[in-house]
Amino acid sequence: MSTYAKKQGFGATLWDFMTTVDHKKIAILYLISGGLFFILGGLEAVFIRIQLAIPDNNFMSAGIFNEMITMHGTTMIFLAAMPILLGIMNAVMPLQIGARDVAFPFLNSLGFWLFFFGGVVLNLSWFLGGAPDAGWTSYASLAIHSEGHGVDFYVLGLQISGFGTLIAGINFLVTIINMRTPGMTYMRMPMFTWTTFVVSALILFAFPPLTVGLFLLLFDRMFGANFFDVAAGGNTIIWEHLFWIFGHPEVYILILPAFGIFSEIFSTFSRKRLFGYSSMVFATVLIGFLGFMVWAHHMFTVGLGPIANAIFAIATMAIAVPTGIKIFNWIFTMWGGSVTFTVPMLYAVSFIPSFTMGGVTGIMLGAAPADYQYHDSYFVVAHFHYVIVGGVVLGILAGVTYYWPKMFGTMLNETLGKFTFWLFLIGFHLTFFVQHFLGLMGMPRRVFTYLPGQGWETSNLISSIGAIFMSVGIIILLINIVITSVKNVRVGNDPWGDGRTLEWAIPSPPPFYNFKQLPLVRGLDAYWIEKMEGKKEMTPAEPLDDIHMPNGSIIPICITIGLFIAAFGALYNMDNKTWSVPVIIIGLLITFGSMLVRSLKDDHGFHIHKEELMDDKDKEVKA
Amino acid sequence: MTNQQSNSANPNLNLAFRRKQNAEEMKHQVITFAMMIFFTVIAFVMVAMDSISSWFTIPVILLLAAIQVIFQLYYFMHMKHKGHETIALFIYSGLTVGLITVLVFLTIVWL
Ligand code: HEM
Ligand SMILES: [Cu+2]
Numbered sequence: 001m002s003t004y005a006k007k008q009g010f011g012a013t014l015w016d017f018m019t020t021v022d023h024k025k026i027a028i029l030y031l032i033s034g035g036l037f038f039i040l041g042g043l044e045a046v047f048i049r050i051q052l053a054i055p056d057n058n059f060m061s062a063g064i065f066n067e068m069i070t071m072h073g074t075t076m077i078f079l080a081a082m083p084i085l086l087g088i089m090n091a092v093m094p095l096q097i098g099a100r101d102v103a104f105p106f107l108n109s110l111g112f113w114l115f116f117f118g119g120v121v122l123n124l125s126w127f128l129g130g131a132p133d134a135g136w137t138s139y140a141s142l143a144i145h146s147e148g149h150g151v152d153f154y155v156l157g158l159q160i161s162g163f164g165t166l167i168a169g170i171n172f173l174v175t176i177i178n179m180r181t182p183g184m185t186y187m188r189m190p191m192f193t194w195t196t197f198v199v200s201a202l203i204l205f206a207f208p209p210l211t212v213g214l215f216l217l218l219f220d221r222m223f224g225a226n227f228f229d230v231a232a233g234g235n236t237i238i239w240e241h242l243f244w245i246f247g248h249p250e251v252y253i254l255i256l257p258a259f260g261i262f263s264e265i266f267s268t269f270s271r272k273r274l275f276g277y278s279s280m281v282f283a284t285v286l287i288g289f290l291g292f293m294v295w296a297h298h299m300f301t302v303g304l305g306p307i308a309n310a311i312f313a314i315a316t317m318a319i320a321v322p323t324g325i326k327i328f329n330w331i332f333t334m335w336g337g338s339v340t341f342t343v344p345m346l347y348a349v350s351f352i353p354s355f356t357m358g359g360v361t362g363i364m365l366g367a368a369p370a371d372y373q374y375h376d377s378y379f380v381v382a383h384f385h386y387v388i389v390g391g392v393v394l395g396i397l398a399g400v401t402y403y404w405p406k407m408f409g410t411m412l413n414e415t416l417g418k419f420t421f422w423l424f425l426i427g428f429h430l431t432f433f434v435q436h437f438l439g440l441m442g443m444p445r446r447v448f449t450y451l452p453g454q455g456w457e458t459s460n461l462i463s464s465i466g467a468i469f470m471s472v473g474i475i476i477l478l479i480n481i482v483i484t485s486v487k488n489v490r491v492g493n494d495p496w497g498d499g500r501t502l503e504w505a506i507p508s509p510p511p512f513y514n515f516k517q518l519p520l521v522r523g524l525d526a527y528w529i530e531k532m533e534g535k536k537e538m539t540p541a542e543p544l545d546d547i548h549m550p551n552g553s554i555i556p557i558c559i560t561i562g563l564f565i566a567a568f569g570a571l572y573n574m575d576n577k578t579w580s581v582p583v584i585i586i587g588l589l590i591t592f593g594s595m596l597v598r599s600l601k602d603d604h605g606f607h608i609h610k611e612e613l614m615d616d617k618d619k620e621v622k623a
Numbered sequence: 624m625t626n627q628q629s630n631s632a633n634p635n636l637n638l639a640f641r642r643k644q645n646a647e648e649m650k651h652q653v654i655t656f657a658m659m660i661f662f663t664v665i666a667f668v669m670v671a672m673d674s675i676s677s678w679f680t681i682p683v684i685l686l687l688a689a690i691q692v693i694f695q696l697y698y699f700m701h702m703k704h705k706g707h708e709t710i711a712l713f714i715y716s717g718l719t720v721g722l723i724t725v726l727v728f729l730t731i732v733w734l
Binding site: 177205209237241245292293296304305308 | 709
């Protein structure tokens, strides 16, 4: 039953991962596929920077350039950053609250496969007549008139992967509300679990507007509706609102998990309790709420009128307050602590100034009258890369390094990790710092080339060189991963030595049932408390007993493949192909058929018997 | 016995008290049910009467609808009982987000 001990063939491992409902394996799936999409998006970024390195360049045509920037943004946000974060949440959050799995393991797997096939749909556009080219925001006036099928791939791909994300969010919410181990009150939850909780709520409320917007766009493009067509009485601004009602919470969906990861890292490597824990929780929740009241700051120049602009400008600036609270709490956590500069801690420390700079330009952009100058210039590009790369990506790199031992049982090489860190950090600032000034000098965003003699050459060249630094950093990370996996030096429960939360109290990687006995939590930083009292393990909260586990299932993939097929039917429907409607029907039949099978066939899971668990323990004692 | 199960999370409450509570609960449900029917009748009558302007009818009907939703949630779906705080939090957060959206659309998009 336990799949860790046995040595398996490739086919068996593949099948295992295709049918798994174990949150730790789904986390690995998220990490691998998110990582692949991250590399793809990174390549697109490098191509963009090559094109812009010198004036009047003709490395690629204007049309291809538009496809590049659209796919870069869409891939990075929806297929790289979010899935990798969902992966880390999947790997860590159930362990942190002392649960044996998420609330709905089957849905967890379904969520992953929906995201994955959504991403595949989106990227197949490269081979099937051209990628979407209306920007990651896909403003309706551009999107409706975009030729070919690019935007249709965008709509259908995001629709499918969006369902996956929504499912994951709901799953995490239920897990955190219902499955905390005895003693784990809300105010004893580790910070990363808190951010996962708030982020899941944001997903729950933010994704429906996107779904609605995408459906309207789908009907406009594929079935001749006119929701956004001004000439036919529609209103193109509605798309912008729907997109940003989703879009601004989305940026917080990205940054909050990174905040959580950094909070864990700061307190672990300062060997101190997180400073101002309750104010951190409060700030996280407040950011979540305010995140829904500021979306129009992306639309200041649309002409909403001075009153609307003023209201949204003030709400926008209000967000800086809880964010500032967090920044100060992190600094105070390090203050007086015994700080060790491991690779995750290096990321965490450098995150503070990098992210703060992004926050400051955010406030500048949030001043509505000033935004008339900055809007749609490289200044905005610099801003969001400072928050996304300086916040989210640094958070991902830190989190992957920090939790790598827990997920895979091996420790990434620290020296190579430091190379990656320095190259990435320097490259990041080289690339994006100069873009502030490019923007102020008037360089608009989303232009495929520029003329010489406007004073933009040097900065653009520096920017492109920075991209090379970042790429080399990532390549070293990949080499590091390969070396570490080949060497395969196993580590113990608490490889960083200073783990504070429940996940560090169990083996790395944990057994598939996580906790033999659910642990009793006696305060914040539960494992640290036990360690301080000289104990090596958590006190169990229940006697050793049978454990109920869910069975694996191939049905999630079947459901997803049905939607995948239907998407292609819908896509070619507007070409009046005779096969399109049957393909839609076949696809939906597969999807709903699989759902029917799932509902009708009883699947009660299985039990791990007490005796087996005891055997396990005996072996541990001998070894 | 099955009819006497308490809606309270506490099993230690004594039976007499539980009985009394159930009777109380029943009374509330009957009252709210009667009021809900009454509200529905009002709504129909207002629409049927041509003499009342629709500028008055529509807000009143919406108000009555809102009250009915509250009755439904609190008295029939037990939201007034303990242990529903998280549910309430999420319902109200969702409502806030939704209503802000509607408000913005009403003020700067549609009108
Ligand atoms: C202090 C907090 C922040 C403030 C005040 C702020 C403010 C703004 C404003 C006003 C704009 C619109 C600029 C324009 O188009 O003219 C903007 C754009 C953007 N911001 Fe932020 N922001 C903040 C934090 C963040 C964070 C944390 C993220 C992501 C993790 C983020 C991601 C973005 C993105 C992606 C865009 C560009 C969207 C596009 O047009 O493609 N921002 N920000
Ligand atoms: Cu925003």
